[in-house]
Amino acid sequence: MRYDGKIILLICDGMADVPIKELNGKTPLEYAETPNMDELASKGATGLMDPIAPGIPPSSDTSHLAIFGYDPEKEYPGRGLFEAAGYGYRVSDDEVAFRCNFSAVKKQGDELIIIDRRAGRISGSDAETLAKELQKISDINGVEVKFIHTLEHRGFLILKGKNLSADVTDCDPHEINAPVLKSAPLESAKDFEAAQKTAKVVNEFVLKSFSILNSHPVNVERIKHGKLPANIVLPRGAGKRIDLESFEERWGMKPACIAAGPLYRGVALELGFKLIEVEGATGLPNTNIRGKFKAAINALDDYDFVFIHIKGTDNLSHSKDPKGKAEMISRIDKNLPIIMDAIKEGVTFVLTADHTTPCSRGIHSGDPVPLLIVGPHVRRDDVKHFDEISVAKGGLHRIRGKSLMHILLDATHRAPEYGLRPSSRHIRYIPKTWNALKL
Amino acid sequence: MRYDGKIILLICDGMADVPIKELNGKTPLEYAETPNMDELASKGATGLMDPIAPGIPPSSDTSHLAIFGYDPEKEYPGRGLFEAAGYGYRVSDDEVAFRCNFSAVKKQGDELIIIDRRAGRISGSDAETLAKELQKISDINGVEVKFIHTLEHRGFLILKGKNLSADVTDCDPHEINAPVLKSAPLESAKDFEAAQKTAKVVNEFVLKSFSILNSHPVNVERIKHGKLPANIVLPRGAGKRIDLESFEERWGMKPACIAAGPLYRGVALELGFKLIEVEGATGLPNTNIRGKFKAAINALDDYDFVFIHIKGTDNLSHSKDPKGKAEMISRIDKNLPIIMDAIKEGVTFVLTADHTTPCSRGIHSGDPVPLLIVGPHVRRDDVKHFDEISVAKGGLHRIRGKSLMHILLDATHRAPEYGLRPSSRHIRYIPKTWNALKL
Numbered sequence: 064m065r066y067d068g069k070i071i072l073l074i075c076d077g078m079a080d081v082p083i084k085e086l087n088g089k090t091p092l093e094y095a096e097t098p099n100m101d102e103l104a105s106k107g108a109t110g111l112m113d114p115i116a117p118g119i120p121p122s123s124d125t126s127h128l129a130i131f132g133y134d135p136e137k138e139y140p141g142r143g144l145f146e147a148a149g150y151g152y153r154v155s156d157d158e159v160a161f162r163c164n165f166s167a168v169k170k171q172g173d174e175l176i177i178i179d180r181r182a183g184r185i186s187g188s189d190a191e192t193l194a195k196e197l198q199k200i201s202d203i204n205g206v207e208v209k210f211i212h213t214l215e216h217r218g219f220l221i222l223k224g225k226n227l228s229a230d231v232t233d234c235d236p237h238e239i240n241a242p243v244l245k246s247a248p249l250e251s252a253k254d255f256e257a258a259q260k261t262a263k264v265v266n267e268f269v270l271k272s273f274s275i276l277n278s279h280p281v282n283v284e285r286i287k288h289g290k291l292p293a294n295i296v297l298p299r300g301a302g303k304r305i306d307l308e309s310f311e312e313r314w315g316m317k318p319a320c321i322a323a324g325p326l327y328r329g330v331a332l333e334l335g336f337k338l339i340e341v342e343g344a345t346g347l348p349n350t351n352i353r354g355k356f357k358a359a360i361n362a363l364d365d366y367d368f369v370f371i372h373i374k375g376t377d378n379l380s381h382s383k384d385p386k387g388k389a390e391m392i393s394r395i396d397k398n399l400p401i402i403m404d405a406i407k408e409g410v411t412f413v414l415t416a417d418h419t420t421p422c423s424r425g426i427h428s429g430d431p432v433p434l435l436i437v438g439p440h441v442r443r444d445d446v447k448h449f450d451e452i453s454v455a456k457g458g459l460h461r462i463r464g465k466s467l468m469h470i471l472l473d474a475t476h477r478a479p480e481y482g483l484r485p486s487s488r489h490i491r492y493i494p495k496t497w498n499a500l501k502l
Numbered sequence: 503m504r505y506d507g508k509i510i511l512l513i514c515d516g517m518a519d520v521p522i523k524e525l526n527g528k529t530p531l532e533y534a535e536t537p538n539m540d541e542l543a544s545k546g547a548t549g550l551m552d553p554i555a556p557g558i559p560p561s562s563d564t565s566h567l568a569i570f571g572y573d574p575e576k577e578y579p580g581r582g583l584f585e586a587a588g589y590g591y592r593v594s595d596d597e598v599a600f601r602c603n604f605s606a607v608k609k610q611g612d613e614l615i616i617i618d619r620r621a622g623r624i625s626g627s628d629a630e631t632l633a634k635e636l637q638k639i640s641d642i643n644g645v646e647v648k649f650i651h652t653l654e655h656r657g658f659l660i661l662k663g664k665n666l667s668a669d670v671t672d673c674d675p676h677e678i679n680a681p682v683l684k685s686a687p688l689e690s691a692k693d694f695e696a697a698q699k700t701a702k703v704v705n706e707f708v709l710k711s712f713s714i715l716n717s718h719p720v721n722v723e724r725i726k727h728g729k730l731p732a733n734i735v736l737p738r739g740a741g742k743r744i745d746l747e748s749f750e751e752r753w754g755m756k757p758a759c760i761a762a763g764p765l766y767r768g769v770a771l772e773l774g775f776k777l778i779e780v781e782g783a784t785g786l787p788n789t790n791i792r793g794k795f796k797a798a799i800n801a802l803d804d805y806d807f808v809f810i811h812i813k814g815t816d817n818l819s820h821s822k823d824p825k826g827k828a829e830m831i832s833r834i835d836k837n838l839p840i841i842m843d844a845i846k847e848g849v850t851f852v853l854t855a856d857h858t859t860p861c862s863r864g865i866h867s868g869d870p871v872p873l874l875i876v877g878p879h880v881r882r883d884d885v886k887h888f889d890e891i892s893v894a895k896g897g898l899h900r901i902r903g904k905s906l907m908h909i910l911l912d913a914t915h916r917a918p919e920y921g922l923r924p925s926s927r928h929i930r931y932i933p934k935t936w937n938a939l940k941l
Contacts, residue, residue, distance in 0.1 A: 440860070440863070442520045442869050461899075462900075478559050478868050479559070482578065484671045484739075484740075486671060487687060488689050497680055498671075
């Protein structure tokens with residue numbers, strides 16, 4: 064079989080859901096037309112997966128890390144690093160990166176209260192002009208400061224200097240009507256003084272951004288036209304480079320990534336995945352699903368592990384649109400035959416989500432996600448439908464995200480017998496090169 | 503009930519499998535005639551068990567350790583210790599033991615390439631003569647060396663001296679067409695210098711074995727008769743004595759073992775099991791199943807925990823004989839009424855495998871194994887068949903090997919309530935003797 068030993072992992076972001084009234088008590092995945100997912104469920108093994116642990120709502124980056132076989136408790140550099148990487152910025156050793164939003168706040172006493180975390184989804188020349196103003200801030204307390212605007216209300220902040228730390232709290236409270244928060248060192252900070260120094264610079268930057276932006280003509284104009292002002296920048300998710308073993312070093316497989324969302328591209332890049340570009344891949348519900356699947360098949364010739372990310376399912380969950388979500392799932396299903404042809408040729412295929420995003424709630428929940436593995440060496444079960452409820456009876460039962468890579472190594476005959484010692488390193492896969500004894 | 507509180511654990515080595523084409527897509531366990539196993543499944547609780555963890559293919563010794571309630575990550579002395587013990591050799595504190603094979607290799611440049619890891623399953627006087635030659639090596643770099651031949655191509659190597667370590671890699675690559683490996687310290691070695699010293703002696707021994715055996719008249723003769731030469735000895739699985747709490751200390755039960763395979767006898771001996779000998783027990787598919795089961799029943803009068811090991815199912819898996827494997831499983835089933843009579847008298851009975859060995863693959867895989875527990879205090883489920891697919895819906899769900907002993911203590915009313923402190927030691931079972939307050 065042409066593709067025996069190759070793996071395709073399809074993660075439909077936030078695809079998992081809960082029963083929704085509007086869908087007669089079905090989940091979007093139950094409600095969608097998914098004859099192909101169901102056929103694959105009949106042929107393979109299914110179950111539930113807690114990307115992190117039962118009841119823990121994963122963030123997208125920690126979930127992907129866990130699914131790729133990294134321990135987010137010990138190997139998480141912080142979201143800022145991935146966000147920056149996703150926009151092509153490689154954070155250097157002496158930098159700390161923060162994801163930022165332009166936001167709208169109002170003064171209340173001596174606090175700043177969130178009106179909208181995305182400043183009315185500001186974009187275009189408004190955002191660009193304001194970003195340029197912020198770029199005039201180049202130094203705070205001797206620390207080099209760079210603000211980089213990306214798309215719409217999004218951007219990131221880089222602090223560069225000695226003795227900085229990513230062990231600081233967010234200024235963004237992640238809620239409206241809450242105050243802008245004062246960044247502070249984490250109790251668990253490894254270098255408390257560095258965290259204190261970093262938090263101070265971040266707080267200073269946030270106050271400066273308010274004083275620059277609040278009275279800026281762009282915002283005066285926006286308010287005049289009934290738009291929300293972008294009168295502050297809120298950093299969150301401090302990230303700093305840590306030693307992360309590459310995916311290939313860890314699992315012995317050459318990985319490729321097909322994703323449009325910057326965060327997913329960033330995680331993949333930092334783990335050494337090759338990014339494959341696809342025309343019409345947008346990171347939105349309108350993405351080119353067919354193009355992504357075809358690109359994945361093409362990538363099988365050169366890569367062992369092809370990760371496809373589809374973001375739109377999550378967007379529709381956050382905007383509480385269960386029918387739109389079901390419709391998008393149906394569209395994903397319709398394109399699956401492209402992958403099913405490769406499964407006939409020996410590909411081991413995984414279909415799952417990185418977290419549950421209930422449309423009823425609009426934010427991530429800690430419910431486990433459905434998981435399907437099908438391939439030439441996978442033990443089947445008798446589940447016939449791919450949805451949250453049916454797969455609860457599957458042969459994989461309920462596993463943790465961190466187990467998935469081990470199961471995939473085993474299903475593609477890469478897993479060494481536990482206890483064997485062909486290599487002086489702790490081995491997760493059978494080594495390709497040997498340390499031969501010389502005569 | 504006569505046997506209430508007594509436990510019989512039957513491990514059919516490598517019995518678990520995957521759907522096999524030759525068996526119309528059934529597993530050997532599904533294909534076999536197993537009315538008795540099915541009856542027991544109807545009466546008891548079933549599920550899947552990952553001896554180590556999901557996706558990890560266990561070795562036989564680490565799996566047994568885990569099933570007996572030891573943590574192979576922290577309490578694994580290395581296979582060599584168990585192999586030696588299985589042949590009646592008690593490794594002393596200043597010794598390191600290696601499992602060895604006579605193998606056939608060919609020179610290729612300055613490397614030695616594996617032709618057959620078992621030297622054509624050499625046996626008889628050929629093996630004995632060659633072993634005697636190796637026994638002339640008594641010292642390498644001031645370390646005492648002993649080579650001991652056991653059965654056919656098998657043997658073990660003992661190094662004795664100060665500052666030796668078992669934290670070294672294998673010379674056996676576990677694959678044909680791969681080179682003989684250079685033993686090296688594990689990165690995680692506790693005493694790196696000792697490991698370095700040990701690896702050097704092992705490498706020296708391997709090279710010496712090649713120079714002695716390659717041109718030996720026995721091998722010249724073997725080649726003349728179209729046989730593979732036994733021209734090298736390959737050590738693996740270094741083992742050194744560690745402090746292992748006995749099974750009885752840990753679980754409060756007197757254990758007995760009925761097994762013919764040396765490795766299983768060795769594990770049991772090192773944990774303080776009493777070995778019970780059975781006529782016709784061979785460690786092969788032709789073993790005396792009936793005799794083993796009867797001996798287990800007899801042992802119930804004197805022991806609390808009787809472990810029966812049947813090896814043949816694994817042998818047939820390694821030789822990729824699914825029909826033979828199914829036939830052997832049917833034979834095991836046919837003899838089960840002997841044990842079922844004792845279950846009626848209160849025995850708690852466990853049926854499982856130590857790992858999956860797919861006949862399609864011929865080596866261990868990381869798929870979970872089926873598990874059945876039946877006894878007077880065990881909650882039943884509604885699974886009616888004992889096979890990998892049916893038990894996936896069982897009431898035990900998917901557990902780890904390390905959980906089994908706790909479940910068995912509980913099912914025989916030995917488990918203390920969590921948090922109680924009747925004893926100053928960390929207790930796993932209700933103590934039999936009390937530290938009384940004296941007047």
